[in-house]
Structure formats: C-alpha cells, structure tokens
Amino acid sequence: MSEAVLSQAPASAEPKTLVEGAYQRLRRDIIEGVHPPGEKLRVEHLKDQYDVGAGTLREALLLLVTDALVVAQGQRGFRVAPISIEDFEDITRTRILLETEALRQSIALGGEDWEASVVAAFHRLSRAEQKLSDHDSEAADEWEKRNRNFHDALIAASPSRWIRHFQNILYQQSERYRRISLFRQPVARDVHAEHQALFDSTLARDAERATAILTEHILRTLDSVRHMPTDFLDGTSRR
Amino acid sequence: MSEAVLSQAPASAEPKTLVEGAYQRLRRDIIEGVHPPGEKLRVEHLKDQYDVGAGTLREALLLLVTDALVVAQGQRGFRVAPISIEDFEDITRTRILLETEALRQSIALGGEDWEASVVAAFHRLSRAEQKLSDHDSEAADEWEKRNRNFHDALIAASPSRWIRHFQNILYQQSERYRRISLFRQPVARDVHAEHQALFDSTLARDAERATAILTEHILRTLDSVRHMPTDFLDGTSRR
DNA sequence: GTGTGAATAAATCTCGAGAAAAAATATTGA
DNA sequence: TCAATATTTTTTCTCGAGATTTATTCACAC
CATH class of the missing domain: 1.20.120.530 (GntR ligand-binding domain-like)
Structure with missing residues (x-):
C-alpha cells in the first residue's frame, strides 16, 4: 500500500500492489473530476473499469477515505466527497x-x-x-x-x-x-x-x-x- | 462504515457492519496498548481473535490507516504505528x-x-x-x-x-x-x-x-x- | 565459521461466489 | 388517485480458497 502513514498522500511511486494501483488511478480521476462530486461509486461497475476484483476495489475506496476524497456510509456504499x-x-x-x-x-x-x-x-x-x-x-x-x-x-x-x-x-x-x-x-x-x-x-x-x-x-x-x-x-x- | 469523512474518528455509534465493528475494537485495543507500537498485525491471526473473515479484517486495518494508528507497507502487511x-x-x-x-x-x-x-x-x-x-x-x-x-x-x-x-x-x-x-x-x-x-x-x-x-x-x-x-x-x- | 543460494514455510494479496441489506418496482386496498 | 405493503431487482457486505510474494530454514561451498 503506502510506505508510511504520514507521507502517504502524494505517494506517486510505482504501485507495488493492485490495490495501490487502483487507488492511485481512482484518486487521479476524482481530483480531475472524471468522477464528479457526489457521484455514487458502485463497486460492481468500477471493478471492470479499473480491471480489479470487487474486494480489491473496495480496499482502494477505503484508502481514498483517508484522503477525504471518498465518503463511506455503512451498508450504503461509497460516494465521491461532495464539494461546497x-x-x-x-x-x-x-x-x-x-x-x-x-x-x-x-x-x-x-x-x-x-x-x-x-x-x-x-x-x-x-x-x-x-x-x-x-x-x-x-x-x-x-x-x-x-x-x-x-x-x-x-x-x-x-x-x-x-x-x-x-x-x-x-x-x-x-x-x-x-x-x-x-x-x-x-x-x-x-x-x-x-x-x-x-x-x-x-x-x-x-x-x-x-x-x-x-x-x-x-x-x-x-x-x-x-x-x-x-x-x-x-x-x-x-x- | 462511517457516516461522514470529517467526523469519523470518534464515531462510536453502534457499528452497522462487521468491518466497522472490527475497526472500533481494533482501534480501542491499539490505543490501550493491547497491540503495542510496532507490532506486526497478521491478518490470519487477528481474524480469529476478532471473529471476522480475512478480507473483512483487512478492510478494518485499512480504515485504521486513516487514523494513522496502523501503517501499511505494500506486500509486507500491516503494523501498529510506532511511537517516539x-x-x-x-x-x-x-x-x-x-x-x-x-x-x-x-x-x-x-x-x-x-x-x-x-x-x-x-x-x-x-x-x-x-x-x-x-x-x-x-x-x-x-x-x-x-x-x-x-x-x-x-x-x-x-x-x-x-x-x-x-x-x-x-x-x-x-x-x-x-x-x-x-x-x-x-x-x-x-x-x-x-x-x-x-x-x-x-x-x-x-x-x-x-x-x-x-x-x-x-x-x-x-x-x-x-x-x-x-x-x-x-x-x-x-x- | 561465515556467507551464498536453493528449498521450504509463512504471510500477503487477489478473486469470485453466496448471504444480507437497501433500493426500485409492482400490487393491493381504500 | 393515493398510500401502504409485497415482490423483485440491485448493490453491498462477507467469506474462504488459490496465486504471489516475502521470510525462514537448511545445505553446501569457501
């Protein structure tokens, strides 16, 4: 995943793992607005788009919660963090x-x-x-x-x-x-x-x-x- | 998981999901020193201790990375954040x-x-x-x-x-x-x-x-x- | 004795399928 | 027509097993 907690956000080093790869690409896409604020992030759809398994994609989304780019609501999936x-x-x-x-x-x-x-x-x-x-x-x-x-x-x-x-x-x-x-x-x-x-x-x-x-x-x-x-x-x- | 990103850390509301339950218990145990700083957190061992599947426990550990209580090193597992x-x-x-x-x-x-x-x-x-x-x-x-x-x-x-x-x-x-x-x-x-x-x-x-x-x-x-x-x-x- | 390298063991990472929950749709009754 | 309930569909959550990678052990040469 990331080498150290406190220097993780800009970790653009080459991904050592599929989770990290999906995490980096997803983060880029959210920052660039490919996934607009508030968008529902359905695991079943995104796993094909990013070529990873469902569990792997879930882990990537969880990592994005750390950056506050994604919000997770228990039992109701993930969503791109809204903006205001x-x-x-x-x-x-x-x-x-x-x-x-x-x-x-x-x-x-x-x-x-x-x-x-x-x-x-x-x-x-x-x-x-x-x-x-x-x-x-x-x-x-x-x-x-x-x-x-x-x-x-x-x-x-x-x-x-x-x-x-x-x-x-x-x-x-x-x-x-x-x-x-x-x-x-x-x-x-x-x-x-x-x-x-x-x-x-x-x-x-x-x-x-x-x-x-x-x-x-x-x-x-x-x-x-x-x-x-x-x-x-x-x-x-x-x- | 958590209701909102920015008010997630102290979310002590009753867990809506197994991941969140494991997350809360693990967090408590780390803060209280049950898992001392620097300890290796092996998924295979902990999943029995916390009564969840391996994937679920992985997700809980990933959530703890958000709190900087756990550090993840790609391909080398998880560890309780060291202290100094x-x-x-x-x-x-x-x-x-x-x-x-x-x-x-x-x-x-x-x-x-x-x-x-x-x-x-x-x-x-x-x-x-x-x-x-x-x-x-x-x-x-x-x-x-x-x-x-x-x-x-x-x-x-x-x-x-x-x-x-x-x-x-x-x-x-x-x-x-x-x-x-x-x-x-x-x-x-x-x-x-x-x-x-x-x-x-x-x-x-x-x-x-x-x-x-x-x-x-x-x-x-x-x-x-x-x-x-x-x-x-x-x-x-x-x- | 020390260091190198292969073989074994252990752990992590990854995936897809089944169970549980939420959302959407259809049905029924006023 | 509307509201409330029942059914269907979709989505999320959970688990265990297989594939990779890392760590450890052991044999062997120097």
Whole structure:
C-alpha cells in the first residue's frame, strides 16, 4: 500500500500492489473530476473499469477515505466527497494556518540543501509557467506537478511530519476544486509574480513577509473558485 | 462504515457492519496498548481473535490507516504505528496550533447553546475527577471519555470541520501516548485546577487567556510522557 | 565459521461466489 | 388517485480458497 502513514498522500511511486494501483488511478480521476462530486461509486461497475476484483476495489475506496476524497456510509456504499463553497473556504483557511506555520519553521530551520531544493523547484516551476500561455492541457498538467513541488519544497524543512501530512491532504483537496474551476477560467491571474515574491522573501529569510505573501497567494485561489458558476458546486446531482 | 469523512474518528455509534465493528475494537485495543507500537498485525491471526473473515479484517486495518494508528507497507502487511518522543512532541505542537485556533473561533462565534454544552461537559468532567482519587480503572475510563468530551465541547463552535477533523486524529494519537504512560504514572498533576481555569476564561470570552491556558495544559501532558521510561518508546520490539 | 543460494514455510494479496441489506418496482386496498 | 405493503431487482457486505510474494530454514561451498 503506502510506505508510511504520514507521507502517504502524494505517494506517486510505482504501485507495488493492485490495490495501490487502483487507488492511485481512482484518486487521479476524482481530483480531475472524471468522477464528479457526489457521484455514487458502485463497486460492481468500477471493478471492470479499473480491471480489479470487487474486494480489491473496495480496499482502494477505503484508502481514498483517508484522503477525504471518498465518503463511506455503512451498508450504503461509497460516494465521491461532495464539494461546497463553505468547504473550500474552510480548506483554504486551514491550509493557510498550517502552511504558514510550516513555512515559518522552514525559514527558521532550513539549511543549505533546503535552499538549494527551493531554488531548483522554483526554477522548474518558472520554466513551466513560460510554456503555459496557450492552453495546452499537458503543459497544464506539468505546471500542476511543479507548482505542488515548489510548495512542498518551501515547507520541506519543517520538522513537523504531522503538519506536512495534513497539508498534503488539504492541498489535494484544493487541487480538486481548482481543477474543476479551471475548466472555465484558465489561470487568469499573474501567478508567476506571486511565486517570484514568495521565492524572494523566503530565500531572504523574511518569515513575516513570506507568510503574508503565501496567505495572499492561497486566498487568491479561493477567489478564483468563488467566481465560478455555483451549479458546479452542489455535489447533490445524482441519478 | 462511517457516516461522514470529517467526523469519523470518534464515531462510536453502534457499528452497522462487521468491518466497522472490527475497526472500533481494533482501534480501542491499539490505543490501550493491547497491540503495542510496532507490532506486526497478521491478518490470519487477528481474524480469529476478532471473529471476522480475512478480507473483512483487512478492510478494518485499512480504515485504521486513516487514523494513522496502523501503517501499511505494500506486500509486507500491516503494523501498529510506532511511537517516539519526537513524534509526540510533534503531535503536541500541532495539536496546540489547531486546538488554540479552534478555541479562539469558538469563543468568538459560540452562542448560548454552545455555552450551555460547555458548562454541562465541565460539570460532568468535574464529577468524574472527584471519583478519581483511588486508582479505579473503570473510573479512569469514564474520566477519559468526559475529558475528551469537555475538550470537544470547547471547540465545538468552531466552524472549521477540517480543524476539528485533524484535532480528532491528534487527540486520539496523544491518548495512546497517555495511556501507555499512565501505567506507570497515574494522573499525577492537579488537572482539575487547569480545567477550572480553562473553563472560567473560556466562559469569560477571554480568548488570549484561554488559549494560553490550553497551551500550557497540553504541554503538561507532553512533560508527563517525557518522564516515562524510554524503553517504552521504541516501537522496534518485535519477535 | 561465515556467507551464498536453493528449498521450504509463512504471510500477503487477489478473486469470485453466496448471504444480507437497501433500493426500485409492482400490487393491493381504500 | 393515493398510500401502504409485497415482490423483485440491485448493490453491498462477507467469506474462504488459490496465486504471489516475502521470510525462514537448511545445505553446501569457501
């Protein structure tokens, strides 16, 4: 399954087991909206779609409960976790709380190797942002990866495995919201400038400024989702 | 299984399914130390012990991964999550971060019904603390429940489901540490005075004072675990 | 004695079928 | 026509057995 509990969410290493394979593919499909919020996840249907047995698929769904991407109701099966504006506001606020604390710790404790990895991650992200102008879907996927990588690098020097664990879950959640809203509104704001400022203040070890920028940065994502059509947001559409 | 993702950890409602039943019993046994940290959890052995099939027990173990009480390593089975001083320090700090924020929100937003439930929970806890003097194991269990109830009531008015979700996980984790250390050191410090101060400042809506007391309160638990024998803390003992 | 490698043992992972429960449909009676 | 009940269908839950993988034991050479 996963190597360790607290670093499991982003475990994209090659799957050692059928359960883990199905788990990873299902997670991707839920985040990308292939399975929309609120959708009933019937084991009998999905097992063919993902080429595994019924029991195996059930285990994969159980693992997704850990990420809060799937909800399970006893004796009534599984369902894609619903979404709502309120939930995303909550995710955003909690993410700010955790991520700014982690960044503060990183800035205080990070060594040279941490600095180097931040520089590298920022460089890779910048490159991806250059190629992002035309709406190329695979370039967007690459940007998504590198964006996450950059954010991970920033807080990597935090000694708190728990904060990073929770942050992983919340980042994943907000990625789902962003993906769904991205269909309509493709990377409007000048995100590169924000990343640049975040990068500069972090390397300057200016914790106050860096956390303030990070807060603004995360809040802006909330705004972009706020402006999207509301009919997207009720996970109540089911047959 | 569980009714909703974000309020699943303390779901002590009667189990609707065999998986959930096994999950609850296993969770209790892990927290109480029946299965010590680091222990290998062999499905073939446990399925008889908990009277369920192998697949069912696997699913219960998978659910425990959500609580970070069990770690799963692909193709190499399950294991009780190890413990360490560093981990408990991390748990404590993160818990303070989340719980003080939630308390601050509760104090700011809580209405009359919230106040009433806090008063009630404090009263019940106080009664349990009176009967706690002689080391009675069932009285201790009752105190444990009411203590958790009181802490839950304090932050119940926080609108953040995510903070409460994470706080649940962390409380559960620290309960395991406390239980293990309690074998040696039975409720030494005067915990009632702390609860009283926490209660008074909360009802007075003094957020600064209340969060300061809560921080001290949680930190003291860390100290009591710090002073316990270290040979208890390496989850490496296995056959 | 130590280390390498094959053979054995044990555990995990995977699957499909049967039992139990929930949901959907049809039937009956006012 | 509507409501309540009975039947059918669908879905979930549960189990044990077979296939893989990992761990252990034992023999053998160095």
